[in-house]
């Protein structure tokens with residue numbers, strides 16, 4: 708399969724099956740080689756973090772009109788306009804999109820969660836920061852009611868749902884304590900230099916809500932990668 712010749716946005720040739728999954732991403736095309744050779748890859752196992760006074764994470768999210776599509780590998784909720792951002796160390800990172808994995812990609816001391824949500828941000832100079840939150844089964848989560856029933860079950864550009872109003876801040880756990888480390892995209896091209904911010908507190912969803920996602924995607928998670936000497940930090944106290 709030649710990935711370079713494919714329209715990646717419509718029909719990505721990478722996936723999670725034996726012939727196109729995480730074990731072979733690095734061999735699909737030269738652009739994905741770092742998936743194999745990178746030393747700062749994500750996800751990782753979150754274990755034995757070092758408590759630290761971390762730079763304050765400031766949220767500037769508000770209600771926005773978003774578009775929802777099935778990319779072939781996840782459900783992606785995209786922000787067509789800037790206006791939602793986080794700020795770390797006086798750098799603004801604009802929220803581009805958020806999406807989901809089932810089961811989780813990161814683990815805590817070797818334990819997977821039912822799902823994981825990733826909010827992908829980019830600064831003016833192209834630096835990426837991803838906020839991740841674990842999702843575990845529990846109570847119904849009404850914050851997802853605005854769009855959970857709209858998730859397209861097939862990958863098709865024309866089935867994109869447009870103009871759904873939501874505020875991503877409502878989706879996050881109340882406690883904003885975080886793990887932080889430097890990693891990569893967890894999907895091809897596995898680019899490094901990504902600032903990872905994982906919420907220590909999971910959010911809950913009902914089993915029916917989790918099942919609704921798993922009916923579309925189950926097993927779209929990359930296995931954990933070696934830490935290779937990187938520092939894993941955790942907020943010494945609640946952030947905010």
Ligand SMILES: [Zn+2]
Pocket residue numbers: 806807808825893
């Ligand atoms: Zn992701």
